[in-house]
């Protein structure tokens with residue numbers, strides 16, 4: 001059955017607002033659906049897919065929408081919608097529109113100019129080409145422009161991966177084990193999970209495999225003192241708490257009260273009682289000082305450009321300004337330095353981002369090592385071997401969608417050297433006493 005012609009007008013209306021980039025696309029879209037509650041499930045699905053298609057393919061679509069007659073926004077919407085549901089499912093199109101859409105969608109994109117083919121703003125394309133070369137940039141762009149699969153993490157304090165896979169199959173929801181993360185399941189459809197007893201009872205959480213790997217490399221153990229410094233709504237906190245088998249103490253810090261509030265219901269479902277959410281004012285808050293030198297492991301999942309999540313949030317590449325990267329670097333370095341004070345000798349500090357920009361990753365890691373001689377880098381190959389995760393990496397974790405089918409993630413692990421300074425002072429004092 002064809003979709004009603006009015007659906008194009010709805011999609012065009014919300015697209016116009018989203019392309020102002022005043023707010024995240026998913027926020028604008030949810031608000032639009034709330035305001036237009038008469039739209040049915042199929043219509044909503046088609047509008048959402050249309051919007052995400054336009055955000056993913058904006059450069060390519062725009063090249064063709066700006067030429068010829070008719071309004072550009074209508075043409076952009078038409079391309080996004082036809083790409084999503086097929087032109088034959090759309091009612092109310094003129095013959096000219098049908099043949100125009102069919103022609104454009106048949107174009108071989110490999111023949112397009114590289115920057116337009118990548119569907120990235122020029123500043124980002126140029127930066128990435130400088131960083132990784134043109135071929136790799138285009139492969140990354142293709143990976144980032146493909147929708148992400150749905151990954152689940154099994155809550156190890158409540159269930160095993162096999163149990164959950166069997167229960168999902170009864171639903172019936174087909175899943176396969178994720179290739180690298182030991183507790184991950186990749187679901188092959190997009191079912192509504194919220195109503196499943198497995199979800200309500202905290203046996204599963206939705207978490208990209210990359211984020212699961214990142215939580216695993218923290219290496220948190222039973223009985224340890226651990227800090228998730230930028231916990232947000234707790235995606236990684238929950239994974240860390242389960243790895244610690246609900247023992248020890250896990251502090252979930254964040255400056256955002258709103259984000260920490262979102263952690264609370266997830267914590268209740270998870271059954272974890274070792275997590276202590278703490279709102280901090282900034283990375284030098286007195287609450288942090290009290291724990292200085294006492295912590296075994298600290299994860300800094302730093303605020304970043306978020307470019308690694310483009311599969312889910314394709315608007316980020318259009319909303320992000322190159323000038324913001326410099327500001328983020330200052331923040332990232334300050335948070336990492338603040339968090340470093342927490343570690344005891346032999347303790348580990350993990351710096352992570354969901355970005356693939358060297359400026360936010362290697363640059364910050366190297367700068368940290370230069371300014372913190374009491375820390376040394378633990379090669380990622382060693383960290384992954386400790387966790388028995390079979391991924392080939394050098395010094396750092398660099399997950400990329402076109403290589404690992406995960407969101408883009410970076411991580412570096414630093415270990416604090418034994419605290420010799422205090423011992424020397426003590427020795428000197430003892431010598432003076434003698």
Ligand SMILES: C[S@@+](CC[C@H](N)C(=O)[O-])C[C@H]1O[C@@H](n2cnc3c(N)ncnc32)[C@H](O)[C@@H]1O
Nearest residue numbers: 230231232234235236254255256283301302303
């Ligand atoms: C990438 S997000 C964290 C995502 C979270 N770890 C997860 O897995 O869902 C970065 C977080 O850093 C927080 N943040 C920003 N500045 C901070 C600071 N100075 N100290 C601690 N957290 C901060 C933000 O509020 C945001 O929640």
